[in-house]
Amino acid sequence: MKSETVVIAIFSGPGTTLRVARALAEELRRLGKTVSLASMDRPERFAPPAHAAIGLAVPLACFSTYPTAWRFIDSLPEGEGREAFFLATMGGLALGMEGPIRRVLGRKRYVPIGAKIVSMPSNYANKEIPVEKNRKLAEIAAGAMKKYARDLVEGKGSWGGGGFLASFFARLAHTKMPWRTFYKIFPLAVDPEKCIGCGLCRDLCPEKNILLEDAKAKIGDHCQSCQRCVAFCPVNAIIVPGKPAERYCGIELEELRSLAE
Ligand code: SF4
Numbered sequence: 001m002k003s004e005t006v007v008i009a010i011f012s013g014p015g016t017t018l019r020v021a022r023a024l025a026e027e028l029r030r031l032g033k034t035v036s037l038a039s040m041d042r043p044e045r046f047a048p049p050a051h052a053a054i055g056l057a058v059p060l061a062c063f064s065t066y067p068t069a070w071r072f073i074d075s076l077p078e079g080e081g082r083e084a085f086f087l088a089t090m091g092g093l094a095l096g097m098e099g100p101i102r103r104v105l106g107r108k109r110y111v112p113i114g115a116k117i118v119s120m121p122s123n124y125a126n127k128e129i130p131v132e133k134n135r136k137l138a139e140i141a142a143g144a145m146k147k148y149a150r151d152l153v154e155g156k157g158s159w160g161g162g163g164f165l166a167s168f169f170a171r172l173a174h175t176k177m178p179w180r181t182f183y184k185i186f187p188l189a190v191d192p193e194k195c196i197g198c199g200l201c202r203d204l205c206p207e208k209n210i211l212l213e214d215a216k217a218k219i220g221d222h223c224q225s226c227q228r229c230v231a232f233c234p235v236n237a238i239i240v241p242g243k244p245a246e247r248y249c250g251i252e253l254e255e256l257r258s259l260a261e
Pocket residue numbers: 190194195196197198199200201202216217232233234235236237238
């Protein structure tokens with residue numbers, strides 16, 4: 001990596017991707033880089049310093065990534081030769097989803113220097129959180145970030161492909177179909193008995209899809225199932241009806257908030 005300054009733009013639902021991206025940032029700092037973090041929630045606020053390398057950190061969803069993340073990536077300014085790298089977290093299969101990201105960056109004249117996908121705990125419908133398994137996954141991911149940071153700095157990063165299937169799912173992720181289908185399988189509902197009307201879910205929702213009506217949260221019709229509201233509701237009022245699950249949270253709320261500021 002030639003750039004001395006790095007900005008990592010992050011989309012994170014319940015905080016898992018933010019946690020891994022922070023580990024990568026720490027390691028890059030330890031290796032002498034000046035690193036800052038930015039949120040993908042508000043692309044209009046993204047103003048990286050000239051010549052900074054850009055990192056993109058996203059969770060994998062529907063074999064691609066979420067609409068919020070794609071909106072950010074699609075709206076990136078022209079790279080003009082800046083370096084770019086990619087980090088994704090997944091609970092399932094990736095199918096080469098880094099390929100379509102590389103193609104977008106190439107069209108915008110970024111120089112791709114490395115892509116890494118790591119397994120992290122799944123945040124969907126955990127009847128019981130597998131604490132020990134999750135701890136091991138987080139430990140492995142932290143180790144992977146140490147190596148990834150070194151590879152990036154030493155110019156040894158690689159960027160996997162992703163052929164027809166990856167492109168197909170990337171195109172599909174730009175439509176409403178996969179998100180509506182997913183929402184049909186795991187619909188979210190607010191338990192009005194529990195909701196205290198604090199408005200936190202409304203403020204955190206990256207798609208601005210939650211309103212307060214009569215001091216109760218109400219989920220709108222374009223949920224991308226990123227699970228941020230589920231993870232951070234202080235009274236566990238957002239649930240998948242009929243599928244009792246233990247709440248999963250990848251990071252402290254304040255850390256997520258500080259990213260958005
Ligand atoms: Fe209700 Fe929870 Fe949303 Fe607060 S975060 S408004 S308690 S659903």
